[in-house]
Amino acid sequence: MTTATHSPGDVALAPHTMPEAVATRFRLPHVETSRFIAFWLGLPMRTGAEDSSAAVAAALADVDDVADRGIADLDGMFVLLVYDKRGKTWSVYGDSNGILPLYYDDIGCSTSILGMLSDRTYTIDDLDRRAVVDFYLHGVVLSRRTLLRSVHRLPRRTVLVLRREGGAAVRPLQDVARAAEDSETCVERYFADHARLLGQRRVTVLLTGGSDSRWLFCLARHHLARFRTVIAGEPHSAEVAVAEKVAATAEVSLDVVPETVANIDEDLETMFLDGDGVVNLVQHHRTWQMACHESALGQDVLIHGGGGEFFRDTFSYQDIPIYVGKPNIEKFYRLRLSLSSAVPPFTEPVYVREIRREVLDRMHGIASADKHRTYNEIYLIMKAPWIFGGVYAMYRRRGLHVFAPFLDGRNVAVALARPIAQKMLHRWHRRVVSRRCPQLARIPMTTGMTLSDAPLDMLVDAAAYMRDVSLRVVNKLARRWWGRSPFAMGASAVGRHPDLAEAVRGARVTERALGALAAAGILHRDQARERALAVEELGRLVTVGLLVERLTVGTP
Template identity: 25%
Template structure:
């Protein structure tokens, strides 16, 4: 969907519209109001709220992960915004809004000179661009607290006036939230992610408790704990489990589709498993995928680098960056000229940016950084990609639930205490099934918790060793991988990878003497994606027909 003051063009698959006498609403993704059927019925209820409360009041009742545009026929004005949790990607530049970064980049007419050197270094290190920026200077992501207004060829940005994380904790009953959510999706075919961890298990137990007839699904190599554990959980819950094993057959031929799927916004190879996995779901008629992303805000995972000191006044932002965000920094030897100097100072610049999120205690600071800076970027890339096929929703990323988790007492998040209480209350048998996280259970029974404590300490020690190994040896040790074992060997041998490597040398980014064998696995996909995007800006159709589609959408009317 591409929107200007003149109207909406370039409708894509799964983008919908609704029209009445006063408004035209277009949306993509999963949108609902608690207790109201998702989609059109919730959109109609939103319009009623809009008439009574105005735009700022109305957007606050919407839940889900979506982009929405509202055309006010009388005012001849477009409003455009994303969900209040920031879990969907949409973009703006000048007086144009789009659900596709690639479509907007093409519309802009910009060349590769609009990619700043800072952005290139950030993408090659992280595989993403943070802080509502994109690879192109002048094109920005819409923030969750923004409403973009287009009128008379001009753009203005209005605040939604959302509460901040540290504002008073919202009054919320998580079980009641899921009951109402279940009512909103009762006519949809739901597929729930189920891994070997605790977040997806909690979501599945809550869905099961409220009678949602969902299927469970996982992608990964058979035999690893992240696949074997879900088999036990699904069997106990009596829900069918579908497993998609990753394949690297025709991986090079699938690159154009992967590039389009990720919209050029992150490492395209991160999606080689999820794309066929989601296509399998689509073939089964799935309407909505539900995941456990965001469950981090109900446990201590983001704080473990400071274990057990969770109420310190001083935050170590650099250590948080190194352990939770920047897994392996690019080697300075990769780069040529200015890029070498920018990479040398890259970590310092990021630490300075993250200082903006500093709060009164270390754990609050880490929560704030993880949500505002990292999660809204990383999660939205995957959620927006999946929305090409169906709705995608992570309940624990809903802003009210994030704020609720933020305000939990530190001890309630320690040792998976919140998850343990909830799962044990709803399904004690499922709670006792061991997880892929060091073999601990999620039971709240004292005997089980005593058994788990030793394993918990051992798991934390293994995690520390894994991080140390990653920093010293640039490899991940002591962890099963869901990836195909030949993935990176295959990527290295692709002609497309070699062409991308040569392209980045030609552009003066990589050192002329650098060999492809010198590039670490974790940076390969970032380099291929950057090179493809440069070719895209030069006018080359690297997507081979997988891009945006212009069509006349049949708009529903009342």
């Protein structure tokens, strides 16, 4: 077994690429068996393996045909490139839920859209304008598209095959039956399974004022001898105050990384590259700065609570108090997926109706009789790979691998199978945190609820729960109609820099991006000015505008 030097960058393949070229150009870690050579980006893991090399080697051991069986047993976030020496073909695999992105076209594949722009001759004519509208409406691309017409994203549970004679084909990943997990302990067991690997890395736990990060913080205290704890937010904000109380109670130091806007132009330019042109530059500016901070300190793994929503009733809030019956797809779309009801200031508004119809058709294709499972599966299949994948890949380009137990396939499968009654009032979180860290369970979150499973605490929390759900629905409606949320929750509770909106609006990068969209005939500048776009809307336009600029004038 041989292992190359790790690089946090991206990788590109063509059907004729030889393994030696991958090792030389991209310096990826790799292992070799008698039949296969495997390279990877990210952090593949396997129960009992002390590191990623051992995990991949075990996955490929004793495999004499396709490598699916062993690879389907890997945990973690990764892209794995397997060269079959006998068949002289490449098979490219994503992680269990397709979170880390892989893109492909008729020429080959890459983990970076911007990388494909550098290697190809794409121009503004290759831009998919419907996908631009999709990104503006939803913050991600919910239709079966990317921002480039001929570029596709590899779906979850599929394999991309590149044959030596040329061409790319996508086939389903061969299903591998895994032993059923116990619902209450699946995440705990997952964390314990990989604690040895994490113990060899420089780990940071992202602690917030919510339930998901507290659950993982609690497990980290039990399984890891050392780790850093960090929150990205403004000092004295509501969520930072909760995180500080949790850390103080646990007698752990907390590093608060406040957002800064002094170098906003440079930040947006660099973040556009790190985010690969698919990450909202305003929405994730704060956490990107946190990733830069941790990377500068030499940290290389971030424990993140993404996917904790599947263990709660998050995607069913819009149906309260009627939790029975068939799924209401249109209502779920309006209140949970669509970010704006207003017609965007684009030159071709007809695309709005087409995209919404296409997205709704795709949602109906996922729907089943179980309304709550339907909502979760829609989010898992259509939104999670984009919203988490883009951000996690951005962190990886900063040198931070992401450990996100709630998003791993075997844990999500357990969460999807559980009835809604076991998720309400954070019941799943309560059972684990109350048992493992009772002192931390009693500290109120930013919602006002605790994670204590004591009957009296749960009774008091029920009122806070209804208040929290109601405010979230009001905020969602307000964002759709007025572009702003009246109540501080989520990112607002953490605290944005007070000058962020003004800094983004006055940035040279913003002017260039909007100018590129207008010059390409996509954006009505006058309508955009009249609308007084909210800063989150502006972030989506700046992201797409910088991509349009590259397609128009070429990559610098």
